[in-house]
Structures are given as C-alpha cells and as structure tokens.
Amino acid sequence: MKRLVIVSNRVPVPKEGLRPGGLAVVLKDLLARKGGMWFGWNGTCHPDAAHLPPALQKAEGVEYATIGLTPAEHRNYYTGFSNSTLWPLMHSLPEHIHFERRELASYWSVNERFCENLLPLLRADDVIWIHDYHLLPLAALLRRHGVRQPIGFFLHTPFPAPDMLATAPDGGTFLRDLLRADLLGFQTADDTANFIFAATRKAGAVVIGDDALTFEGHTVRVGTFPVEIDPTRFAATARDAADLEDLRRLSGSLAGRRLVFGVDRMDPTKGLDHRLAGYERFLETYPQRERQVTFLQIAAESRTDVASYQALRNKLEHQIGQLNAHRGQADWTPLRFLTRGSPRPTVAGYMRLADIGYITPLRDGMNLVAKEFIAAQDPENPGVLILSRLAGAAKQLDAAILVNPLDHDDMADALERAMVMSAAERRERWQSCWNSIASRTALGWGLSFLNILEGAKQACPPA
Numbered sequence: 001m002k003r004l005v006i007v008s009n010r011v012p013v014p015k016e017g018l019r020p021g022g023l024a025v026v027l028k029d030l031l032a033r034k035g036g037m038w039f040g041w042n043g044t045c046h047p048d049a050a051h052l053p054p055a056l057q058k059a060e061g062v063e064y065a066t067i068g069l070t071p072a073e074h075r076n077y078y079t080g081f082s083n084s085t086l087w088p089l090m091h092s093l094p095e096h097i098h099f100e101r102r103e104l105a106s107y108w109s110v111n112e113r114f115c116e117n118l119l120p121l122l123r124a125d126d127v128i129w130i131h132d133y134h135l136l137p138l139a140a141l142l143r144r145h146g147v148r149q150p151i152g153f154f155l156h157t158p159f160p161a162p163d164m165l166a167t168a169p170d171g172g173t174f175l176r177d178l179l180r181a182d183l184l185g186f187q188t189a190d191d192t193a194n195f196i197f198a199a200t201r202k203a204g205a206v207v208i209g210d211d212a213l214t215f216e217g218h219t220v221r222v223g224t225f226p227v228e229i230d231p232t233r234f235a236a237t238a239r240d241a242a243d244l245e246d247l248r249r250l251s252g253s254l255a256g257r258r259l260v261f262g263v264d265r266m267d268p269t270k271g272l273d274h275r276l277a278g279y280e281r282f283l284e285t286y287p288q289r290e291r292q293v294t295f296l297q298i299a300a301e302s303r304t305d306v307a308s309y310q311a312l313r314n315k316l317e318h319q320i321g322q323l324n325a326h327r328g329q330a331d332w333t334p335l336r337f338l339t340r341g342s343p344r345p346t347v348a349g350y351m352r353l354a355d356i357g358y359i360t361p362l363r364d365g366m367n368l369v370a371k372e373f374i375a376a377q378d379p380e381n382p383g384v385l386i387l388s389r390l391a392g393a394a395k396q397l398d399a400a401i402l403v404n405p406l407d408h409d410d411m412a413d414a415l416e417r418a419m420v421m422s423a424a425e426r427r428e429r430w431q432s433c434w435n436s437i438a439s440r441t442a443l444g445w446g447l448s449f450l451n452i453l454e455g456a457k458q459a460c461p462p463a
C-alpha cells in the first residue's frame with residue numbers, strides 16, 4: 001500500500017489536552033487509515049527555526065514531521081503574503097488585499113524550506129497531497145528536485161475569477177506551478193471552471209477532456225471535491241449536548257425568546273459586520289420582533305496580526321455597542337457576541353437549540369458550519385438555515401433561505417421569513433438539505449480524491 005504524505009501550512013501536532021476539530025480530524029483519520037505522515041508548520045515561532053531539522057513524532061498511527069517559522073517568516077510569509085495578499089484575493093475581496101514584495105520573497109523562500117525539509121523524508125511509494133493557498137509553488141519545487149511520485153493539490157478557498165488573478169503578483173507563475181501536480185481539487189464546479197479558464201487563458205494549458213488539462217507534455221486531472229462533514233456523528237454530538245451545563249444555562253437565559261445563532265472565525269470574509277447590520281435592519285423593519293429574539297454570535301479571534309482583522313475587530317466592537325445600546329432594553333440584550341471559542345459539543349448543542357442558523361459569509365470555499373447546522377437539527381422540529389449564496393455550501397444546501405450577504409434588507413426579510421415559517425416548510429427544507437449531506441462523509445471526501453491521485457502514473461518532467 002502506498003504511503004500518504006499530507007503537507008499543509010499548519011499541522012495540528014498532538015498536544016496534551018488539545019483535541020483538533022474540523023478538517024484536522026478528517027486528515028488525521030485518513031492518515032491513520034492509509035498509514036502516513038503529516039508535514040508542515042508546528043505553529044511555533046523561533047529565531048533559529050530556519051536552521052533546525054523537522055521534529056519527528058508519532059501518535060495514534062500517524063507520523064508528524066514539523067518545522068517552526070522564524071518571527072520574520074511568520075510576519076512575511078504567514079501574516080503577510082498568505083493572509084494579507086492571497087487570502088483576500090482568493091475570496092475576491094480586493095479592498096482587503098495588501099501587498100509587499102518582501103512578503104512575496106518570504107513566501108517563496110518558506111515554500112523552498114518546506115521543499116528542502118520534506119525531500120529527505122520522502123519514499124518512492126509515497127503519494128503526496130498538498131493543501132491550500134499557503135503552498136501554491138510547492139508541487140513545482142518538488143518536481144524541480146526530481147520528485148516523481150504522484151502529487152495532488154486541494155484548494156480549500158474559492159478559486160477567483162481570472163480578472164481577480166491579475167491583482168496577484170506572479171499570478172501566472174502560480175498557475176504554472178500548480179499545473180505541475182497530477183490532480184488539482186476544488187470545492188465547487190465554479191471554482192474548477194475558474195481555474196480551467198485561467199490555466200488555459202493565462203498559462204497556456206490545453207483542455208483534453210472534461211476533467212483533464214495538458215501542460216508542457218504533462219497531464220493534470222482537475223476535479224470538484226466538496227469537503228464534507230460526518231453528519232451522523234455530528235447529529236449525535238448535538239443530541240447528546242442537551243445535558244451540558246452550558247446548554248441548560250443558555251436555554252434558561254433565553255426566557256422563551258427565539259435564538260438566532262452564528263459561529264465563525266473573526267475573519268473579514270465571514271461578513272460579520274454586514275450580518276450584524278442585517279440583524280439591526282430586521283429589528284428596525286419588524287419592530288414587533290423586539291424582545292422576541294436573541295442573536296448569539298460566536299466569533300473566535302483569528303490571525304490577530306493581520307491589519308484587516310484588527311480593523312474588523314474594532315469595527316465590530318463599535319457596531320455591537322451601538323446595536324445593544326440603541327436597540328436593547330432594560331431586560332433585553334438583542335445581541336450576544338463572544339470572541340472566545342467554545343468546545344465542539346457545546347457549539348453542536350447551541351446549533352440544535354437555535355431556531356435560526358444565520359451564516360452569511362461574503363465568500364467561502366465551503367463553510368462546514370452550514371452543514372453542521374443542518375446535521376444538528378431535530379428532524380421533527382428543525383431550525384431554519386439562512387445561508388449566503390456566496391458560500392460553497394449553498395450549491396448543496398439550496399433549500400436553505402439563500403441571501404445576498406451584502407444586502408441588509410434581504411437578510412432582514414430572510415430573518416422574518418424564518419420567524420414565521422410553518423413547521424411543515426421547515427421540515428421540508430431541512431429534509432432536502434439533509435438529503436444532500438447525509439450519504440456523504442468527510443473520510444469519503446478524502447478517499448475520493450486519493451483514489452484518483454493514486455491512479456496517476458505519469459510523473460511530470462522537470463519544471
């Protein structure tokens with residue numbers, strides 16, 4: 001059996017008392033099942049990091065090989081080019097793009113360091129799976145060093161329309177580098193189509209079938225692989241959460257009011273400022289709803305060194321204060337906003353308790369929270385999902401109330417529609433959403449990608 005090598009920017013190194021969530025669990029299960037190694041950044045910063053070899057450890061059948069970043073690399077490669085340039089670019093938010101040449105140089109050199117440190121660990125029977133926008137050049141770097149094993153790349157973010165790519169310094173180089181992989185995976189058919197359009201128009205690749213391109217004599221398969229959750233497992237977690245103290249306290253504090261719920265990282269792509277504005281517009285447009293609802297938003301702080309994230313935090317703090325001060329009453333706080341994350345079972349329980357899931361990113365590769373909200377519901381009395389039509393998940397969950405995350409009136413009307421929706425319509429919409437996720441699993445997502453990648457025979461010639 002071939003060994004799976006996963007490469008991602010951040011590796012959730014097993015630590016006492018820390019349990020990874022979401023995609024980290026999926027990749028770990030995949031590695032444990034196939035036997036393999038996870039290579040990447042261990043999340044630490046140290047001035048000597050660039051001179052230290054990878055740290056190796058094994059836990060629960062998975063090998064981990066991790067490196068640190070220097071403070072300069074963290075500033076320029078991670079905070080800088082990855083999260084201040086590429087992240088907003090991939091999400092088509094040009095107003096958030098910040099670009100510095102020295103940050104691009106650091107991005108290249110960290111990718112080279114990933115490559116140099118990974119090379120001696122590779123075996124002839126490996127299958128290499130690279131993840132996400134931090135590592136766009138890595139497949140090409142590995143090829144340049146003679147790596148002939150199958151290489152796959154999966155992009156967790158959206159892939160932008162070709163014009164957006166023009167705002168990327170070296171956009172053409174990134175496309176050519178990605179085309180050195182054997183299999184490229186995207187979240188939605190639109191992302192795949194955007195990539196194919198850009199690769200053919202800007203990098204000279206040629207389409208040779210529904211799911212394949214040829215580039216400088218090398219065949220690259222391209223496909224859509226929407227990331228999934230484990231719906232049955234999440235449903236059980238949500239059901240079991242009813243007895244948690246946190247749940248009892250939240251439920252008691254609502255005093256019979258309807259619960260609107262959202263949970264995200266505090267990130268400019270999540271549309272939190274517009275979401276709050278939509279909620280405020282709802283209270284303004286439908287004043288009879290005063291005192292009838294409570295909106296609980298969890299927005300765990302993230303990437304706090306990035307300027308646009310700091311600006312968002314300041315803006316939200318101002319907005320939250322204003323909303324509660326202007327709309328609140330002596331015995332009613334319309335909005336509860338928490339920046340501390342909560343344990344997964346508690347969040348699952350909050351979702352089940354919620355009458356309305358309010359998830360309105362400006363753009364999102366997938367948005368697993370939306371799928372989790374559906375899985376968490378009581379099928380007999382489900383809550384209503386309000387979802388941004390610009391989240392990848394909206395392609396599957398099209399029976400949710402889909403909204404424009406920039407249109408405050410649209411969001412206000414959607415909240416009112418959810419408030420008055422009949423139980424029969426709630427069940428019908430929920431059933432349709434559930435049907436689109438119920439037969440899939442996160443592990444199935446990983447295996448469907450790997451099955452194709454493992455079949456890749458032809459090694460790419462040197463770049």
Ligand code: F6P
Pocket residue numbers: 010023132156157302303
């Ligand atoms: O969605 C992209 C992603 O990189 C996820 O894989 C990750 O969970 C999240 O963003 C936060 O990433 P980080 O804290 O490593 O920047």
